[in-house]
Amino acid sequence: MPKVVECITEMRKVVAEARLAGKTIGFVPTMGALHEGHMTLVREAKKVCDVVVVSIFINPTQFGPNEDFDAYPRTWAEDLNACRSAGVDVVFHPHVHEMYPDNWGTWVTVEDVTDKLCGKSRPIHFRGVATVVTKLLNIVQPDKAFFGQKDAQQVVVLKKMVRDLNMPYEIVMVPIVRDVDGLAKSSRNVYLNSEQRQAALVLYKSLCKAQELCRSGEPDSRKIREAVIACIESVSLAKIDYVEIYSFPDLADIDTLDQDALLAVAVKFGTTRLIDNTILKSNHICGG
Numbered sequence: 001m002p003k004v005v006e007c008i009t010e011m012r013k014v015v016a017e018a019r020l021a022g023k024t025i026g027f028v029p030t031m032g033a034l035h036e037g038h039m040t041l042v043r044e045a046k047k048v049c050d051v052v053v054v055s056i057f058i059n060p061t062q063f064g065p066n067e068d069f070d071a072y073p074r075t076w077a078e079d080l081n082a083c084r085s086a087g088v089d090v091v092f093h094p095h096v097h098e099m100y101p102d103n104w105g106t107w108v109t110v111e112d113v114t115d116k117l118c119g120k121s122r123p124i125h126f127r128g129v130a131t132v133v134t135k136l137l138n139i140v141q142p143d144k145a146f147f148g149q150k151d152a153q154q155v156v157v158l159k160k161m162v163r164d165l166n167m168p169y170e171i172v173m174v175p176i177v178r179d180v181d182g183l184a185k186s187s188r189n190v191y192l193n194s195e196q197r198q199a200a201l202v203l204y205k206s207l208c209k210a211q212e213l214c215r216s217g218e219p220d221s222r223k224i225r226e227a228v229i230a231c232i233e234s235v236s237l238a239k240i241d242y243v244e245i246y247s248f249p250d251l252a253d254i255d256t257l258d259q260d261a262l263l264a265v266a267v268k269f270g271t272t273r274l275i276d277n278t279i280l281k282s283n284h285i286c287g288g
Contacts, residue, residue, distance in 0.1 A: 002054075002088045004080070008139050011092050014053075015141050023050035027142035029133060032056040033073040033187035034082045037177040041146040042086045044174050053140050054083055055092040057099065062128030073190055092140065099135060108134045110161050113251045117153045117264050118275065121241055129154060130161050137162075137169050144170045148177070150184050152262055152277045156249050176276075178204065184276050196269040199237040203265060203276040206231040206243075210263050214280050219256050221245040224263070224280075232267060241266035241273060248279055257281065 005011045018025055026049030028041045038054075045052045056079055063069035076093075083091050107127055113119075114126040137145060147155050155173045162169055177185045182204030183197070192200060206228045213224050225245050232238050247254045248262040257280055264277040 002080070002083050002091045004091050004093055006093055006095065007098060008094065011090075011139050014090055015139075018051045019141075024144075025049055025140065025142040026052045027136070027140045027145040028052065028054045028088075029136050029145065029147075030054060030056055030079075031058045031072065031187070032079045033075050033190070034079045035177075035185045035187060035189075037148050037150065037185035039082065039086050040177045041148060041174050042083075042088060044172065045144065045146050046087060049142075049144060051089045052087070053090040053092055053142065054088045055094075055136055055140070057092070057094055057132070057136075059099075059128060059132040060096060061100070061131060062125050064122055064124055067122070068188075068191075071191075073187055092136075099132065107131050108161065108165075110157050110164070113153070113156050113160055116246065116251060117242060117244055118266060119153070121266070126154070126157050130157060133158055134161065134165075134167075137167060142169060144172050146172045146174055148175075149173050149279075150176045150186065150275065150277070152248075152264060152279075153251070156251055159249065176278075182208075184274075186274060188272055188274060191272040192269060196237060196272065199235050200267075200269050200274055202232050202235040202238055203267060203274060206265065207263065207276060207278045210278065210280060214257065219258070221254055221257055221261065224257075228263065228265065232265065237269050239268040241268060245280070 026045030028045055030038050042052060058072055060069055108130040109127050110130050119126050159171045162171055181201055183200055209231050210224050210228055213227060225243055229243050232240055243265050245261050245263050248260040254261055261280045262277055263280050266275045
């Protein structure tokens with residue numbers, strides 16, 4: 001069973017002991033409701049680090065006032081068992097007041113790359129993400145922190161934050177993990193009823209359509225975007241939040257696929273908002 005740590009002081013002691021023993025630390029920050037995508041991050045961390053720490057903390061500051069913080073799945077017993085099965089060494093499970101004590105009021109804001117995609121429709125989201133990840137990195141002090149490509153914009157934001165603030169941590173992006181039918185693993189998939197779950201397969205279908213266009217040599221990002229939108233809109237239950245293509249990793253506007261590009265989608269099925277993406281290159285696609 002992994003060591004469960006709830007307070008920052010104890011977590012720092014665990015880190016100090018590992019460092020004193022000459023061990024490297026891999027870190028997987030999560031909000032719980034762990035699935036195979038999270039376990040893939042853990043396995044990648046175990047490959048290259050001596051000690052693996054997983055945090056389970058549902059961060060209230062990255063949820064907007066009308067979002068699903070209260071309904072977000074809380075599956076502590078199952079999560080702890082998953083960490084045990086995966087060989088996690090330490091689970092950091094702080095209470096909200098431990099992370100945000102009384103009179104707390106300091107924020108980390110990353111500019112430019114946060115004002116599009118999820119940042120456009122969720123304006124406070126990345127301020128909360130950058131702030132809590134900064135706090136977690138400062139507490140765990142890992143050599144490497146592992147994040148999934150499904151949240152590609154988040155990875156871009158955190159890499160920029162680490163670079164801009166001269167943090168000595170490496171942010172590692174791990175490819176998307178999908179169910180056998182193509183749906184990207186997500187803690188929010190549990191919100192979908194059977195009809196919505198079937199409808200959500202259009203996300204992967206639309207990304208595959210973009211892949212086909214790239215392989216055929218289509219260089220026009222506008223035409224690819226339009227094809228993806230048409231594919232998603234063919235499913236009546238799908239309500240598009242955004243479909244966008246930006247250069248990757250700087251997330252600048254791009255008209256022609258003459259460099260790496262991120263195709264990212266966010267779509268609602270009922271009240272459940274799902275995101276997915278793939279990384280495009282001219283004539284071929286990698287990653288998603």
